[in-house]
Amino acid sequence: MKILIVEDETGLRDSIEAYFTGSDSICETANDFTSALAKVSVYRYDCIILDLTLPHGNGLNIVKHLKENNHNDGVLIISAKDSLDDRLTGLDLGADDYLTKPFHLSELKSRVTAIVRRRSFNGSNNLKFNEIEIDLDAKAVKVKDAVVKFTRKEYSLLLYFIANKGKVVSKSAIAEHLWGDSIDIADNFDFIYSHIKNIRKKLVEAGGNDYIQAAYGMGYKFTDA
Amino acid sequence: MKLFDKYNRVNIAVTVVIMLVTGIIYYYTISHILTNQIDKDLVLEENEIFSYVNKNHRLPDVYESNHQQIVFAPLGDKNTARRFLDTTYHDSDQKDLEAGRALISSVNISGQNYRILVTQSKVETEDLIQIIFLITIGVIVSLLVILIVLNRVILKSIWKPFYKVLFQLKEFSLAGHATINSTPSNIDEFTELDQAVISMAHRVKSDYQNLKAFTENASHELMTPISVINSKLDTLVQTDEFTDRQSKLLNDIYGTVTRLTRLNKSMLLLAKIENGLIQDNQDVDIKEVIEECLYQHEEMIHQLNIKLVTDLRDKHLQANKSLVEILLNNLLSNAIRHNHQDGELSVYLDSEKLTISNTGEGSFDFQQVLKRFHKSDGSEGIGLGLTLCKQICDNYGFKLHYLHNSQTHTFSVTF
Numbered sequence A: 001m002k003i004l005i006v007e008d009e010t011g012l013r014d015s016i017e018a019y020f021t022g023s024d025s026i027c028e029t030a031n032d033f034t035s036a037l038a039k040v041s042v043y044r045y046d047c048i049i050l051d052l053t054l055p056h057g058n059g060l061n062i063v064k065h066l067k068e069n070n071h072n073d074g075v076l077i078i079s080a081k082d083s084l085d086d087r088l089t090g091l092d093l094g095a096d097d098y099l100t101k102p103f104h105l106s107e108l109k110s111r112v113t114a115i116v117r118r119r120s121f122n123g124s125n126n127l128k129f130n131e132i133e134i135d136l137d138a139k140a141v142k143v144k145d146a147v148v149k150f151t152r153k154e155y156s157l158l159l160y161f162i163a164n165k166g167k168v169v170s171k172s173a174i175a176e177h178l179w180g181d182s183i184d185i186a187d188n189f190d191f192i193y194s195h196i197k198n199i200r201k202k203l204v205e206a207g208g209n210d211y212i213q214a215a216y217g218m219g220y221k222f223t224d225a
Numbered sequence B: 001m002k003l004f005d006k007y008n009r010v011n012i013a014v015t016v017v018i019m020l021v022t023g024i025i026y027y028y029t030i031s032h033i034l035t036n037q038i039d040k041d042l043v044l045e046e047n048e049i050f051s052y053v054n055k056n057h058r059l060p061d062v063y064e065s066n067h068q069q070i071v072f073a074p075l076g077d078k079n080t081a082r083r084f085l086d087t088t089y090h091d092s093d094q095k096d097l098e099a100g101r102a103l104i105s106s107v108n109i110s111g112q113n114y115r116i117l118v119t120q121s122k123v124e125t126e127d128l129i130q131i132i133f134l135i136t137i138g139v140i141v142s143l144l145v146i147l148i149v150l151n152r153v154i155l156k157s158i159w160k161p162f163y164k165v166l167f168q169l170k171e172f173s174l175a176g177h178a179t180i181n182s183t184p185s186n187i188d189e190f191t192e193l194d195q196a197v198i199s200m201a202h203r204v205k206s207d208y209q210n211l212k213a214f215t216e217n218a219s220h221e222l223m224t225p226i227s228v229i230n231s232k233l234d235t236l237v238q239t240d241e242f243t244d245r246q247s248k249l250l251n252d253i254y255g256t257v258t259r260l261t262r263l264n265k266s267m268l269l270l271a272k273i274e275n276g277l278i279q280d281n282q283d284v285d286i287k288e289v290i291e292e293c294l295y296q297h298e299e300m301i302h303q304l305n306i307k308l309v310t311d312l313r314d315k316h317l318q319a320n321k322s323l324v325e326i327l328l329n330n331l332l333s334n335a336i337r338h339n340h341q342d343g344e345l346s347v348y349l350d351s352e353k354l355t356i357s358n359t360g361e362g363s364f365d366f367q368q369v370l371k372r373f374h375k376s377d378g379s380e381g382i383g384l385g386l387t388l389c390k391q392i393c394d395n396y397g398f399k400l401h402y403l404h405n406s407q408t409h410t411f412s413v414t415f
Helices: A010-020 A033-042 A060-068 A084-093 A105-119 A152-163 A171-179 A185-205 B003-056 B123-171 B188-239 B244-274 B286-296 B298-303 B321-337 B385-396
Strands: A002-006 A026-030 A047-051 A074-079 A097-100 A126-129 A132-135 A140-143 A146-148 A168-170 A212-215 A219-222 B068-076 B083-090 B097-109 B112-121 B282-285 B307-312 B316-319 B344-349 B353-359 B399-405 B408-414
Touching: A002 A010, A002 A033, A010 A026, A010 A105, A010 B188, A026 A033, A033 A060, A047 A060, A047 A105, A060 A074, A060 A084, A074 A084, A074 A105, A084 A097, A097 A105, A105 A152, A105 A171, A105 B188, A126 A152, A132 A152, A152 A171, A152 A185, A152 A219, A168 A171, A168 B188, A171 A185, A171 A219, A171 B244, A185 A212, A185 B298, B003 B068, B003 B097, B003 B112, B003 B123, B083 B112, B097 B123, B123 B188, B188 B244, B244 B385, B282 B286, B282 B321, B286 B298, B286 B307, B286 B321, B286 B344, B298 B321, B316 B321, B321 B344, B321 B353, B321 B385, B321 B408, B385 B399
Parallel strands: A002 A026, A002 A047, A047 A074, A074 A097, B307 B344
Antiparallel strands: A126 A132, A132 A140, A140 A146, A168 A219, A212 A219, B068 B112, B083 B097, B097 B112, B282 B316, B344 B353, B353 B408, B399 B408
């Protein structure tokens, strides 16, 4: 997929670019409003990761520009402003999602993947990963054509891993994805372990491979290598 | 003591003293003048006796006139000094004693000295003085009454602007939106007071606004560097293999960054609520929010083997959904985290009230934990949880109560 990262904070832009650049993605970057507008005027992207507070202009105007020109690029707004106003305005203007800073790169990746998947929707909204097949509408998982029951959190975690395959996903990121701000992080690590244990067990029992590896006690990595 | 009472007390005391002193002076002056008048009458009588004696060379017949008696007594060779004196007067008709004034004098008739005693009754004089005294007392009393009433009326109306300003000051709240209105007055002091109060309120409010704006901006600005740290960490863990020691360090950093983020988010949220920046009211299904919260905590409830009792009726509110979520999540999260193994948690919701009770050790001072950054011993939180709850409740006019009895903590929110 082809992604444009519009972010004026160099450190963050570089990290996102490094995280997204890989086997299936091409990344371009813009560091201010003018260069971002120039890029979206000429090229089309699967998803644009857009910061709102930019030098020389407001990121919302880029969303407007896309809309006015009937460009169908996916847009994910990232902003330090957690104001509902901005969120609603952004979504009303045609942005697909809104993520508040600070966020984990894995969360960003998962959101971007979801947007791109929705955009390239062709007939059936199914996600296939080797022998695992996920019906995103019905939230049902099949392994080797046999239905496997997952709880809501397990299902969410499985999708999160697939979106971040090949990457080490930290426990912090997993906890935040599953529980948001509602539980203290330190409480969660045991629960993460038991959820992951369940996912592995269910996949293996259905005849699938064990794709989840523990990564040096910091997190987990979903890999088909 | 009210200014009015104080003023009245001083005023009345001074008035009474002045009136009394005036009355006394008045009494003596009048008394002196009237006595002089009587003395003149007595001298007149004496002269009449002298002229009679000169003409007839004998004492006049003694007759009793109204309020006047004349008595002659032979003195022989002796003489007597002429003098006035206060004495008693024997009224022959009424047989009683009256105050009187007498003149003692002497006359010589053919070598024989006679003492003359002319006595006159002072009863009319006394009556006159009494009437004057009564009138004076009447004037004093009516003057006092008029003074009190007048003071009350005038002071009330004069001080009205003052009380208005005072009332506004009492109602003044930093966080409130009400401003202090100008109170017009034609009294310079009150106009000055009014202006001083208005400018002070304005200054205090703007200082407070600046402080709040600073908190909000500072929290805001912090979000960007935190997100850079976060993303760098995420990138770092992709790079290479790590030793146990390194991964332990990385975990600690992750945990700390998360805490920092939460702290910052909470401060930002507090500032926003205080600034009244959170509006976007929508219909919130309280029951649904509670159920979602409990679902989020299911692992913890399961792990502690907490017995969960719920009785949730339908309840909808007009509020900002994320604020309600934070409120309920904080309360439920506390009730679960501070519970003990095999404890109990009950959640009751009806249209008026949400009650969350949990078993748990110890007790705490509710007012104390409402303070910012207050942490109980062994708490892992950032000490803003209940402060936020209180702030959210205040924002929507809910009442947050805490009750503790033998091992059970109960929080209730009255909508």
